[in-house]
Amino acid sequence: MQLSLAPMEGIAGYAFRRVHAEFFGALDRYYTPFISPLPKVGTPFSKRNSRELDPANNQGLDVVPQLLANDADRFVWAAGLLADMGYKEVNLNLGCPSGTVVAKEKGSGLLRNPDRLEAFLANVCERSPLPVSVKTRVGIANDDEYGELFALFCRCGIAELIVHPRVQKDFYSGAPRQELYGKTLELAPFPVAYNGDIFSLGDFNTLVAAYPQTRHVMLGRGIVANPALARMIRGGEGLTREELERFHNELYQAYTDDMGGNAVFRMKEWWGYAKCAFADPSSVHRIMRKTRQADEYEAAARFGAAAARGVARAALADRAIRPVFHID
Ligand SMILES: Cc1cc2nc3c(=O)[nH]c(=O)nc-3n(C[C@H](O)[C@H](O)[C@H](O)COP(=O)(O)O)c2cc1C
Known part of the structure; x- marks a missing residue:
């Protein structure tokens, strides 16, 4: 079972990753908070983003940079810079529900127009020097939107799909619809990860009992509230x-x-x-x-x-x- 730390802007940057790994043992994988704006083609990452991405600040950890983007050329350029820094994968954010991000057709805003999303995603998957994984919500307003989105993910050659089964309009309210994750796990031609509301060992066990094929769970707020959560999932001691x-x-x-x-x-x-x-x-x-x-x-x-x-x-x-x- 792979356990990873969710990207969390303002919370789970490199200092948190390092200190958490030191105290509680490294998780299998860490996703950076979304990197935005992306550099213009031919230019480097901003100072702030460079600090987040600097391999010296992420030593010994398996880190996947996450990009918030809707411009294929900039995405591919940024992925090239990341490849030069030694990264092995890049993640695309299709989940951010914030109004300002959605208005710019980024994050979950990209889910509004599946044709445009497919053109973008197919383009970056083809040209990116690094495999592209995707972290997504299941739609903007309604779970019914997910069928079309899932079909397009299947056509684009993505490396992995991390499903946070809420729609943009939910923000963080209501329960994640785990059955949509279950369907994805059953049907996807690519590896699938689950994310959303795993706050305790009980939550984790319930998920895995319902979906025994689960192979990757991404933990977010649960680990911030209880930094020993992953250790407990692996059979270790609770937090003191x-x-x-x-x-x-x-x-x-x-x-x-x-x-x-x-x-x-x-x-x-x-x-x-x-x-x-x-x-x-x-x-x-x-x-x-x-x-x-x-x-x-x-x-x-x-x-x-x-x-x-x-x-x-x-x-x-x-x-x-x-x-x-x-x-x-
Ligand atoms: C403060 C905060 C910042 C977040 N920043 C990001 C982000 O940068 N990129 C992203 O894909 N998701 C972001 N998320 C969403 C989380 O990665 C995760 O999908 C969500 O919290 C649900 O998982 P959880 O219930 O395990 O926390 C953020 C969530 C929170 C609470």
Whole structure:
């Protein structure tokens, strides 16, 4: 069984990948948050994207860069730069549901016009120096759209299809329609991966029991909320409070080294998911939400860690957090 980390803009960049792998063991694969905009043909990646892609920042990890694009020439050019850097595969984002992205006919916006998507995808699959995998939603508004999309994926020569079985209009609400993944697994001439709402060992086991041919599961928010999730899926120990605290401290340090004061904002994004490891996520949210400066943040995070050890009641009795994790 292959376990990979989902691309997550603002969350799962190279610092997260490195620190997570150090503490919890490397996953089989990591997908970068979407790279955009792509460089014009003949020019290099932007400074920011170059840092994300720099092999030195991804040492020892199997990383697949994900591109958000609808221009075939730029895609092929970017794939060439990635091949020169040593990457072995490139992933196309057909899932991003954000209004601004969809309006530009990128991400899941490309699903609106299957003819245009097919022309683009067939073109890049033919010309890209790297195999092209695709991460997709199942439509814009309606599950019925997926039949036509699946048929075109079958014609384009893609390397793998990662299915997040929601439509664009769902954003993250409602349950993923796993049966559409199951059908894909049954019928596809290419390898298939599942993605969506695997938050616990129970969720994982239910998926695999329903679809025993599953060979690749991509984990996103579940791993951010419980960084030991993949280890648990592989039969290892659950998350401990001490581990979470050490992981937090190292992640914060890595972001501080990388971006100085902006580390606080990056960490607040992380807490948006990590709070779910606590018995009372809304208290954690309230505490973290107000922090701006590094010293305020560090005090709040210490409170979070202290509260997790059950010793914060005296200091902040009304907001004490019980040291309980939502783990199987
Ligand atoms: C904060 C955030 C950022 C995301 N960024 C990306 C991205 O850059 N590319 C992408 O394909 N999907 C992105 N996604 C979607 C995830 O990769 C994944 O498909 C989605 O969260 C469902 O999987 P999960 O339930 O395991 O989290 C993002 C999701 C979140 C919550």
